[in-house]
Structure formats: C-alpha cells, structure tokens
Amino acid sequence: MASEPAPAASSGYIHPPPLTGSARLWGTLALSAATFMNVLDTSIANVSLPAIAGDLGVSPNQGTWVITSFGVANAIAVPLTGWLSQRFGQVRLFTTSIILFVITSWLCGLAPNMTTLIFFRVLQGLVAGPMIPLSQALLLSSYPRALAGLAMALWSMTTLVAPVMGPLLGGWITDNISWPWIFYINIPVGFGAAFVTWSIFHKRESMTKKLPIDSVGLALLVIWVGSLQIMLDKGKELDWFHSGEVVALGVVALVGMIAFVIWELTEEHPVVDLTLFKRRNFWAGALALSIGYGLFFGNVVLLPLWLQQYMGYTATQAGMIMAPVGLLALLLSPVVGKNIGKVDPRKFAAFAFAVFALVLWMRSNFNTQADFTTILIPTLIQGVAMAFFFIPLVTITLSGISPDRIPAASGLSNFVRIVAGSFGTSIATTIWQDRAAMHHAQLSESVNLGSVATNGALSGLASAGLTPDQALGTINRLVDQQAYMLAASDVFYASALIFLLLIPLVFLTRPAQAGLGNADAAAGAH
Numbered sequence: 001m002a003s004e005p006a007p008a009a010s011s012g013y014i015h016p017p018p019l020t021g022s023a024r025l026w027g028t029l030a031l032s033a034a035t036f037m038n039v040l041d042t043s044i045a046n047v048s049l050p051a052i053a054g055d056l057g058v059s060p061n062q063g064t065w066v067i068t069s070f071g072v073a074n075a076i077a078v079p080l081t082g083w084l085s086q087r088f089g090q091v092r093l094f095t096t097s098i099i100l101f102v103i104t105s106w107l108c109g110l111a112p113n114m115t116t117l118i119f120f121r122v123l124q125g126l127v128a129g130p131m132i133p134l135s136q137a138l139l140l141s142s143y144p145r146a147l148a149g150l151a152m153a154l155w156s157m158t159t160l161v162a163p164v165m166g167p168l169l170g171g172w173i174t175d176n177i178s179w180p181w182i183f184y185i186n187i188p189v190g191f192g193a194a195f196v197t198w199s200i201f202h203k204r205e206s207m208t209k210k211l212p213i214d215s216v217g218l219a220l221l222v223i224w225v226g227s228l229q230i231m232l233d234k235g236k237e238l239d240w241f242h243s244g245e246v247v248a249l250g251v252v253a254l255v256g257m258i259a260f261v262i263w264e265l266t267e268e269h270p271v272v273d274l275t276l277f278k279r280r281n282f283w284a285g286a287l288a289l290s291i292g293y294g295l296f297f298g299n300v301v302l303l304p305l306w307l308q309q310y311m312g313y314t315a316t317q318a319g320m321i322m323a324p325v326g327l328l329a330l331l332l333s334p335v336v337g338k339n340i341g342k343v344d345p346r347k348f349a350a351f352a353f354a355v356f357a358l359v360l361w362m363r364s365n366f367n368t369q370a371d372f373t374t375i376l377i378p379t380l381i382q383g384v385a386m387a388f389f390f391i392p393l394v395t396i397t398l399s400g401i402s403p404d405r406i407p408a409a410s411g412l413s414n415f416v417r418i419v420a421g422s423f424g425t426s427i428a429t430t431i432w433q434d435r436a437a438m439h440h441a442q443l444s445e446s447v448n449l450g451s452v453a454t455n456g457a458l459s460g461l462a463s464a465g466l467t468p469d470q471a472l473g474t475i476n477r478l479v480d481q482q483a484y485m486l487a488a489s490d491v492f493y494a495s496a497l498i499f500l501l502l503i504p505l506v507f508l509t510r511p512a513q514a515g516l517g518n519a520d521a522a523a524g525a526h
Contacts, residue, residue: 016141016203016204018141018142018143018144018147019142019143019200023200024142024143026196026200027138027139027142027196027197027200027201028139028142028151028154029196030192030193030196030197030200031135031138031139031142031155031193031197032135032154032155032158033189033192033193034094034098034131034135034190034193034194034197035131035132035135035155035158035162036158036161036162036189037101037186037189037190037193038101038128038131038132039132039158039162039166040162040165040166040169041070041105041124041128041183041186042067042070042071042166043162043166043167043170043300043322044166044167044169044170044182045066045067045170045182046067046166046167046170046300046301046304046322047167047170047171047174047304047308047315047318047319047322048170048171048173048174048179048182048315049063049064049066049067049301049304049305050063050305050308050309050315051174051179051315052066052117052179053114055179056111056113056114056117057113057114058114062114062233062237063114064233064301064305064425064426064429065114065118065121065233066117066118066121067301067422067425068229068232068233068422068425068426069118069121069122069125069229070121070122070124070125070128071125071418071419071421071422071425072122072125072225072226072229072418072419072422073121073122073123073124073125073126073128073129074125074126074128074129074418075125075129075225075414075415075418075419075422076125076126076129076221076222076225076226076415077125077126077127077128077129077130078129078130078133078411078414078415078418079218079221079271079272079411079412079415080129080130080213080218080271081093081129081130081133081134081411082408082411083211083213083271084130085130085134085137086207086209086211087209087210087211089205089207090134090137090138090205091138091197091198091201091202091204091205092205093130093134094130094131094134094135094138094197094201095194095197095198095202097127097128097129097130097131097134098131098190098193098194098197099190099191099194100127101124101127101128101131101186101190102186102187102190102191102194104120104123104124104127105124105183105184105186105187105190106183106184106186106187107120107123108120108121108124108180108183109180109181109182109183109184110180133410133411133414135155136155138197138201139151139154139155141204157330157333161326161330162326165323166323167304167318167319167320167321167322167323168316168319168320168323169182169185169319170182170315170319171314171315171316171317171318171319171320172315172316172319173185174315174316175314175315175316176316211269212268212269213269213271214264214267214269214270214271216263216267217260217263217264217267217270217271217272218271220256220259220260220263221260221271221272223252223256223260224252224253224254224255224256224257224259224260225253225419227249227250227252227253227256228249228250228253228257228423229419229422229423229426230249231246231249231250231253232423232426232427232430233426234246234249235430236429236430236433236434261274272412272415273408273409273412276401276408276409276412279400279401280508280509280510281396281397281399281400281509281510282397282398282401282409282413284396284505284506284508284509285393285394285396285397285398285399285413285506285509286397286412286413286416286417287505288349288353288393288396288502288505288506289390289393289394289397289413289416289417290413290416290417290419290420291420291498291502292352292353292356292389292393292499292502293417293420293421293424294420294421294423294424294427295356295424295495295498295499296356296386296389296424297420297421297422297424297425298421298424298425298427298428298429298491298495299360299363299428299491299492299495300322300325301425301428301429302428302429302432302488302491303318303321303322303363303379303488304318304319304321304322305429305432306432306484306485306488307321307375309484310368310480310481310484310485311368311370311481317372320376321372321375321376321379322379323379324376324379324380324383325379325380325382325383325386326383326386327380327383328380328381328383328384328386328387329383329384329386329387330383331383331387332383332384332387332388333387333391335387336348336387336388336391336392337391340391340392340395344511345391345392345393345395345396346392346396346506346507346509346511348388348391348392349388349389349392349393349396349506350503350506350507351388352384352385352386352387352388352389352392352393353385353389353499353500353502353503353506354499354500354503355381355382355384355385355388356382356385356389356496356499357496357497357499357500358381358496359378359379359381359382359385359496360378360492360493360495360496360499361492361493361496362377362378362381363375363378363488363489363492364489364490364492364493364496365489366485366488366489366492367485368481368482368485393506394410394413396506396509397409397413398410398413399510400510428491428495431487431490431491431494432484432487432488432491433487434487435486435487435490435491436480436483436484436486436487437483438487439482439483439484439486439487440479440480440483443479443482443483444479457471457475
C-alpha cells in the first residue's frame with residue numbers, strides 16, 4: 001500500500017534533488033489543483049442531490065448513491081496505490097489518474113439516467129484512488145526535508161478549502177446552469193494539472209519493478225464492501241430483511257468479509273495489512289477516526305437534503321449554509337499542526353468530539369421556523385471540531401509505527417475512514433426516512449374531523465379558495481414537513497450522543513510518541 005518508491009539503498013536508485021524556483025511553485029500548484037478537484041468531488045454533489053434525483057427520475061434518497069458509489073470505489077482503489085506506483089511509476093500513474101478522472105467526470109455529466117451515473121461515479125472513484133496519496137509523495141519529493149512540514153501545510157490548505165468551495169460552487173452551478181456542470185468543471189482543471197505535472201515531474205519518475213498483486217484479496221475486498229454498501233443503499237427501498245435480495249447481499253457481505261480476513265492474514269503480499277490492527281493505538285485511533293468521520297459525513301449529506309426538500313431552500317442557499325464549515329478549520333489547522341508535538345493529541349481529539357456533539361445537539365433543537373442564521377451558526381462552529389479532528393487522530397493512529405510501515409498504515413486507515421463515510425451517509429438517510437415515517441404516522445393520528453385544530457385549518461384553507469382535497473393535501477405537506485424535521489432532529493441528537501461516547505475510546509490509546517512528524521500526520525489525514 002506504500003506510495004513511495006523503493007529505498008535507494010536496496011536498489012541503487014538515486015532520488016532526484018528537490019525542485020527549486022518556479023518549477024517548485026508550478027509543481028505545487030499543479031499537485032494542489034489535482035487534489036482540490038478530487039476533494040471537491042466528494043462535497044460538490046451534496047447540495048445538488050435533489051436536482052440530480054429530480055432530473056433523473058429517482059427519489060432524493062436514491063440520489064445519495066451518487067455520493068456513496070464514489071466513496072466506496074475510491075476507498076477500494078486506495079490500497080492499490082502502492083502496487084500500481086511501483087509497477088508503473090508515481091508520475092505516470094498520477095498523470096494517468098488525473099486524465100482518467102477528467103474523462104469519467106465528463107461521462108458523469110453526460111449520464112442519461114441514474115444507473116449510468118452511478119456506474120460512471122464508480123469508475124471515477126476507482127481512478128481517483130491513487131491521486132491523493134501520490135500528490136503527497138510527489139510534493140514531499142519536491143521540497144527539502146527541512147521544508148516537508150511547510151509542503152504538507154500547503155497541501156492541507158487545499159483539502160480544507162475544497163469543502164468550503166464545494167457546496168457553494170455546487171449550489172450556484174445547479175441553480176444557475178445545470179447539475180452536469182458540477183462534473184464538467186473538472187475538465188479544464190484536470191487537463192491543466194496533468195499537463196503541468198507531466199512537464200515538471202516526468203524526468204523525476206520513480207523506480208519501477210514487477211511485484212505480485214494479491215488478486216484474491218482484492219476480489220474479496222470488492223465483493224464484501226460492495227455487497228454491504230448496496231445492501232445499505234437498497235435496504236430502505238426493499239424493506240430490509242423482509243427482502244430476499246437484501247438477505248442475500250448481507251450473507252455475501254458477511255461470508256466475503258470472513259474469507260477476506262482469513263486470506264489477508266495468511267497471504268505473503270496482502271492488499272491490506274491487517275496485522276496493523278494488533279496495535280492498540282492503530283485500531284482504537286482508526287475506529288474513532290472512522291466512526292467520527294462516518295457521523296460527520298452522514299450529517300453533512302442529510303442537512304442540505306432536509307433544507308431543500310422540506311425548508312424551501314434553493315441549492316445555492318443550502319450551499320451557503322454548508323460552506324462555512326471549512327473557515328475556522330482553515331484558520332485553526334496550522335495552530336493544531338504546530339502544537340501537536342507539545343500537547344497530548346488525545347486531548348485535542350476529545351475536544352473535537354465534544355464540539356461535534358455540541359454542534360449536533362444545537363441542530364437537534366431546530367424547528368421549521370429556524371431562520372438562515374440559526375441554521376448557519378452550528379456549521380460555523382463545526383469548523384473548530386474539524387481542525388482538531390484529523391491531525392490529532394491520525395497522529396494517534398500512526399504513532400509508534402516504524403517508518404517503512406507508515407504508508408501501509410496510512411492507506412489502511414484512509415480506506416476504513418472513506419468506507420465509513422459512505423456507510424454513514426446510507427445509515428443516516430435510512431434512519432431519517434424510517435423516523436420520518438414513524439413521526440408522520442403519529443402526527444396523522446391528530447388530524448381528524450374530531451380535532452378542533454384540524455377543522456380550523458380546513459376552514460381557513462377553504463376560505464382561501466382551496467377544494468377539500470387541496471386542503472387535505474396542504475395539511476399532509478405540513479405534517480410531512482414536521483415529520484422530517486423531527487426525524488432530522490432524532491438523527492442529529494443520536495449522532496451527538498455517539499460523538500460523546502467516542503471520547504473514552506480515544507483515551508484507550510497510549511499517549512502518542514512525539515517522534516511522529518507533522519508531515520507524516522498530515523500525509524495520513526486525508
């Protein structure tokens with residue numbers, strides 16, 4: 001899973017010297033642009049889901065497959081980065097990934113139906129897998145070792161700006177042009193980044209060698225993760241385990257996972273190094289990071305869906321609500337990075353979870369009268385939690401691991417985190433739907449001709465010129481709005497409680513060793 005070339009000592013390969021002057025500047029810009037484009041695609045579609053779903057004739061909840069399919073495919077491709085980069089070279093692989101990402105983005109925009117769009121999003125996720133780890137490796141090779149921390153700080157800024165720009169850009173494009181353009185904008189950025197990267201880095205290609213690939217392990221990984229994700233996405237439509245299809249998917253996922261674990265633990269060149277889970281800091285840190293990210297990402301997808309479907313917000317307005325999440329993260333992340341060696345990272349992580357819990361508790365108190373500012377404030381505060389979330393937890397997860405195993409550990413923790421984000425999205429939207437149905441049934445019991453409030457509402461609507469059917473339809477929409485608001489509050493409140501329960505998990509880990517540098521922590525953080 002390593003994304004670094006083989007050590008010079010064992011191969012005779014001499015690493016090229018760091019870049020200087022304009023070459024380093026343009027190289028940094030090209031690598032950052034490619035990373036920005038990749039990260040942007042994980043958030044730009046969030047506020048466009050209702051428009052995409054409506055245009056392609058599916059429900060907004062089915063529209064979430066646009067996000068989960070990309071996430072799962074991306075996660076599956078990450079472990080292959082090390083093998084591919086050593087087989088074909090880092091620069092060739094990175095440049096090819098960018099070009100394929102651009103082509104699949106173009107195909108996503110052209111998709112005539114949801115099935116085709118999901119297929120192209122899967123392809124886009126697969127080709128996107130190597131981009132982020134390789135952009136880190138190429139960037140670190142461009143700077144002297146003394147400036148490695150600066151290089152990763154510059155790179156991290158890109159990954160923090162993208163979540164701010166994604167919802168804003170996605171909302172504006174959806175409202176003012178059309179949703180396919182959220183994919184088409186990758187075309188000029190991607191081709192520009194690929195051209196500059198190849199121009200500067202092609203003479204600095206890493207050494208290549210033929211290595212065996214764990215094809216059985218990879219196949220089992222695709223089978224169990226894919227089956228589980230499809231089960232989570234389709235379960236709510238098919239009434240869960242009352243459906244033979246869902247039961248079959250569950251059995252395939254379970255058997256596939258057991259076979260995968262057994263195979264990987266006995267394979268000489270595993271696609272995923274599961275022995276890392278023997279380390280307490282790794283399993284506890286990766287678990288806290290993944291559950292936290294799954295909760296965060298699930299709620300980030302749910303909020304704009306609720307705002308657009310039941311609060312009357314446009315995609316642009318929903319984007320404006322979501323965008324400030326990165327502002328305080330952008331300001332505070334350098335402070336966290338600078339002090340991570342002086343303060344116990346477990347305290348930083350616990351603080352992040354407490355702030356996430358506060359934010360979600362605030363959202364659980366929303367009602368249908370909540371104004372723009374009320375909804376915006378928790379999003380702004382959430383930026384504080386993000387700043388204290390990634391770097392400390394990655395520092396804990398990777399602490400005490402020998403340098404030669406850091407790339408494998410970073411790749412594995414990234415894989416688990418990205419999969420958790422996709423699962424979190426499916427679980428959050430499923431629970432939202434189920435709780436809304438329950439609240440709708442409970443609220444509907446109060447709507448009857450024996451109710452004074454119901455008769456008053458019907459009389460008022462009749463005097464406004466509505467027919468009895470239209471009046472009942474209007475009341476049903478109001479009940480719907482209340483039901484989905486209460487359901488969203490339930491999801492927010494439960495998520496807040498889970499974040500608080502993650503705090504003791506962080507303190508199960510041992511204090512992180514100070515030796516893990518900021519560059520290593522940042523490199524694993526995304």
